[in-house]
Amino acid sequence: MCSPLPLPPEDAVRVPGMLLIHTGDDDDVWNDVLSRMGELPGMRQAAGHEAVADAATQPSLRRRLIVAHDPTWRGATVEDVTAALEQQPGAWVPNLILLTDDRTTNNAQARPLLAYTCYQKDVDSFWITPRQSAMTYLALGHPGASWAIERFVDTAPADLEYDLEEDEEPDEESFYEPMGVEMESLANPPRYTRPAHELPLLDHEWDLLVRTDFTDDAAWGSLLQQVSQPVNGDTSDNFLDQLTCVNDPAFADATPEQVMAQVRPHPDRGDTVADVILIADATTLRGSGHRVLAIPLTDDIGLTFRVGAGQIGTMLPNLGLSNQGIEDWRGSDT
Incomplete structure (x- = not known):
C-alpha cells in the first residue's frame, strides 16, 4: 500500500509547482532524471514520511517542487496518484505531476516522464523530458504556462501512436515523441544551477x-x-x-x-x-x-x-x- 503523498497544507496564496514521484525500480535512472532537472529553486526532497519544508527560497517569487522517493510508490500509476490526492483534502495541489515509468528506464537518451495535471476533469497524461519539465517549472507563474501544458497533451499524449497487432508488445517506436526531446540532445542543454547570490526580480x-x-x-x-x-x-x-x-x-x-x-x-x-x-x-x-x-x-x-x-x-x-x-x-x- 502506498504511503500518503508528502504534501504540505494548501497555502493562503497559491504557490505553483510540481510533484515528481519515483515510481520505477532503477535508482540510477532516478538519479539521472534529477541531475537533468538541476538545482531548481523551491525544490524539496521528501523520502518516506519526512516533512516537506516551505518552498520560499526566494520570498517574493515562490514555487514548489516536491520530489518523492518512497519505495511504497514503486509501480504506482496515474490512477493511484489521483486517488491518493483525493484522500488528502486540504493538501497543496501541484500544477503538474510527474512519474517515472518503464519508458523512462528504456529510453536513456530522453528519459521521458509520464505527466498529467489534476486540474482537468478528465486526466490527460502526456510524455515530457526532465529538462523540459524543469523549464516548464520555471515558467509556471506565467499565464501562458497552462496553455503550453495543453499543447503538451495534444502533441505528446501518453496513448500509443498507432494500434498494435495482436500479441505485439509496445516499444519506443510505438509512443509519441516526448516534449523536450530536442533539449535532451543538445551539446549544451539547459540546466538550472543556483546563482552565486540572490538575483533581482x-x-x-x-x-x-x-x-x-x-x-x-x-x-x-x-x-x-x-x-x-x-x-x-x-x-x-x-x-x-x-x-x-x-x-x-x-x-x-x-x-x-x-x-x-x-x-x-x-x-x-x-x-x-x-x-x-x-x-x-x-x-x-x-x-x-x-x-x-x-x-x-x-x-x-x-x-x-x-x-x-x-x-x-x-x-x-x-x-x-x-x-x-x-x-x-x-x-x-x-
Missing part, C-alpha cells in the same frame, strides 16, 4: 532585454542603438520606448535559466507583451551582428534561439499580437 510589464555581460559598455551602447532603429522607416519611432532594458551588474554571468527564474508576470501586463525574454550575453556583445539570445516562456519553453538586434523591433510586437509564433523566428537562428 524582473517584472514582465514590458518586454525585457537583460544584460549579462559587462565587459564592454561600448558594445552594449551599440546594441541599444541597433534595437532603437525605427521600424518600417518611421523615424518618429524609437523601439526602446517599448522595451525594459535591464543594465544591472547583479546579473553578470547569469545563465539563461537563472534569468528565466526571476521573471515575474506583471498584474497589469499588456496583451502586446511577447512571451519571450531577451538576453544580451557575451556572445551578443562580443560577436558580430549583436545576435540576442531569446528565451521562450510558453512555446518551446526554455529552448533558446538567437535573433539579430535589428529584428527585435519586428519580432516582439508580432509575437505579442500573435501575428507570428516562435517557430517563425527560430529558423532565423543561423
Whole structure:
C-alpha cells in the first residue's frame, strides 16, 4: 500500500509547482532524471514520511517542487496518484505531476516522464523530458504556462501512436515523441544551477532585454542603438520606448535559466507583451551582428534561439499580437 503523498497544507496564496514521484525500480535512472532537472529553486526532497519544508527560497517569487522517493510508490500509476490526492483534502495541489515509468528506464537518451495535471476533469497524461519539465517549472507563474501544458497533451499524449497487432508488445517506436526531446540532445542543454547570490526580480510589464555581460559598455551602447532603429522607416519611432532594458551588474554571468527564474508576470501586463525574454550575453556583445539570445516562456519553453538586434523591433510586437509564433523566428537562428 502506498504511503500518503508528502504534501504540505494548501497555502493562503497559491504557490505553483510540481510533484515528481519515483515510481520505477532503477535508482540510477532516478538519479539521472534529477541531475537533468538541476538545482531548481523551491525544490524539496521528501523520502518516506519526512516533512516537506516551505518552498520560499526566494520570498517574493515562490514555487514548489516536491520530489518523492518512497519505495511504497514503486509501480504506482496515474490512477493511484489521483486517488491518493483525493484522500488528502486540504493538501497543496501541484500544477503538474510527474512519474517515472518503464519508458523512462528504456529510453536513456530522453528519459521521458509520464505527466498529467489534476486540474482537468478528465486526466490527460502526456510524455515530457526532465529538462523540459524543469523549464516548464520555471515558467509556471506565467499565464501562458497552462496553455503550453495543453499543447503538451495534444502533441505528446501518453496513448500509443498507432494500434498494435495482436500479441505485439509496445516499444519506443510505438509512443509519441516526448516534449523536450530536442533539449535532451543538445551539446549544451539547459540546466538550472543556483546563482552565486540572490538575483533581482524582473517584472514582465514590458518586454525585457537583460544584460549579462559587462565587459564592454561600448558594445552594449551599440546594441541599444541597433534595437532603437525605427521600424518600417518611421523615424518618429524609437523601439526602446517599448522595451525594459535591464543594465544591472547583479546579473553578470547569469545563465539563461537563472534569468528565466526571476521573471515575474506583471498584474497589469499588456496583451502586446511577447512571451519571450531577451538576453544580451557575451556572445551578443562580443560577436558580430549583436545576435540576442531569446528565451521562450510558453512555446518551446526554455529552448533558446538567437535573433539579430535589428529584428527585435519586428519580432516582439508580432509575437505579442500573435501575428507570428516562435517557430517563425527560430529558423532565423543561423
